[in-house]
Every structure is written in C-alpha cells, then in structure tokens.
Amino acid sequence: MDNAVGIIGGSGLYQLLEHHDSFMMTTPYGDPSSAIQSGVIAGKQVYFIARHGIQHEIPPHKVNYRANIQAFYNLGVRKLIATHAVGSLNPAMVSGDFVLSHQFVNRTWGRQDTFFDGPETVHVSASDPFCEDLRFLAEESLISSKYRFHNEAVMLVIQGPRFNTRAENRIYYHEGNDVISMTGYPEAVLARERGICYMSLGVVTDMACVLNSQDHPDLPTTHEDVVNNFAASVERMTAVLGVVLTKMEPEQCRCACAASLKGAHV
Numbered sequence: 001m002d003n004a005v006g007i008i009g010g011s012g013l014y015q016l017l018e019h020h021d022s023f024m025m026t027t028p029y030g031d032p033s034s035a036i037q038s039g040v041i042a043g044k045q046v047y048f049i050a051r052h053g054i055q056h057e058i059p060p061h062k063v064n065y066r067a068n069i070q071a072f073y074n075l076g077v078r079k080l081i082a083t084h085a086v087g088s089l090n091p092a093m094v095s096g097d098f099v100l101s102h103q104f105v106n107r108t109w110g111r112q113d114t115f116f117d118g119p120e121t122v123h124v125s126a127s128d129p130f131c132e133d134l135r136f137l138a139e140e141s142l143i144s145s146k147y148r149f150h151n152e153a154v155m156l157v158i159q160g161p162r163f164n165t166r167a168e169n170r171i172y173y174h175e176g177n178d179v180i181s182m183t184g185y186p187e188a189v190l191a192r193e194r195g196i197c198y199m200s201l202g203v204v205t206d207m208a209c210v211l212n213s214q215d216h217p218d219l220p221t222t223h224e225d226v227v228n229n230f231a232a233s234v235e236r237m238t239a240v241l242g243v244v245l246t247k248m249e250p251e252q253c254r255c256a257c258a259a260s261l262k263g264a265h266v
C-alpha cells in the first residue's frame, strides 16, 4: 500500500479524521507517543499520532521520535505532515501566521536521532531536510486558503522544556533563525532515514521577538499564551490540512526523499 499519509501533532487535530478508529502498536524502538488514530480524509488513508501523548504527558526531550517514525513507516506512511507550534524570532512572522520551514538548526542534545547506530552506518543528506514537494503543495494550499503564511523559514530546534532566555533569543535571532520549535529535530531526519517525505506546518504561537519596539514588545513567552494561541489556530490548521490532503496525489512527488539511502551507506 505505501500510500498512506501521516500526521503528527497536537491532539486537538483528532477532529480531522472522519470515522476514525484507534489501535495500539509497538516497534523495535518502543511504543509511539499515543495510540494510532486511523481514518480517512479526502479519500486518503490517514494515520495520526499525538506527539506528546493524549494527555500531553510526554515533554519534547522525552518523545520517542524513533518509535513514532517507525510506526508510521510500518503502516505504509510515505508522506508525513508534522504540525508545530513555533515561537517567532522574526518580526515579519507574527502570532497566528503559518510557517513552512525549509531549513533547521539543531540545538538539541542527547536525543536518539538515527536508526543507524552501527554496525550499519549511513550518512543521509540533510541539505534540504524538509520535503520540497510537500512544502510547495502546502504553499499552494495556503495561497488558496488566503491565510497569512511564510513559505520559507529557518527553524531553530531547542531542547526545552523551558523557553529561551532573552539573551539566547538575541543570539539565535542574529544567527539567522526565524522560528523556534522543540520537536522538529530529530523527527525530520528520522523520516529522511526511512525515505518518508516530511514537512512542517507551523503556526506562530508567541513572539520571542528581540526588537522590543512598540509593534513588537519583548514580552516573556508563557506556556499559557502558547496553548491559547495554538488552540485558536486549530480550526484554521484543520482547514489547511484538509486542502493539502485533497491536493495530494501519489504520483505527484518528484522529490528525492524516497531515495534518501541511495549512496548513503558506508
């Protein structure tokens, strides 16, 4: 089958699935974050995992990223849409905007970030770590939805679970990062190692902006703001995902994601 679509994100997105069903599964890397929700959207088989568990009991640094990606792979998922609540360092990217990241910078540590721990050694390309085809598809969908969005962004992935200090944000901003996530890494590279197309549909939930101007006051980031702003965006995000899934066709991908292991073995 190998044509299923995966969605990983907040549990508020369950409402997406028509006639959904739920089942447990395990992998050689352990259990995924939640039971798998299975359903149909726009005529396509879709599987959903709640990245932080159903009760949001798994913090970003404790997510079993390998089990989640392996579960999707075993279910035949070859296209994966990851939703992310992101903080913005870029004053042009404001709360409520959608963001399609095209690059990431990894500042996490201690996470299991490869399926190839030896003796099989593999070096996959991460020059373009997000699937370009899916990103263009999402861009088309966002244009038709008329929501504000940014079709390129550098995603800084931090370890969490705390938010950044003001000094860290100043440094990260001047380094050229646009938005901040705690979960984009190693999800993106693990998907790449399994040949799965992976894209990030982010929504800005807080301004970690460092300019401290009248338009962009440098307010502290709070979990309450992030949760409230994400909740406010779930309906729009659901609508966008519906359009993306409607436009998605199996033969559409001309990307190299599926061939990621070609020439990558030592």
Ligand SMILES: [Zn+2]
Binding pocket: 131, 132, 133, 134, 196, 197, 198, 253, 255, 256, 257, 258
């Ligand atoms: Zn791809």
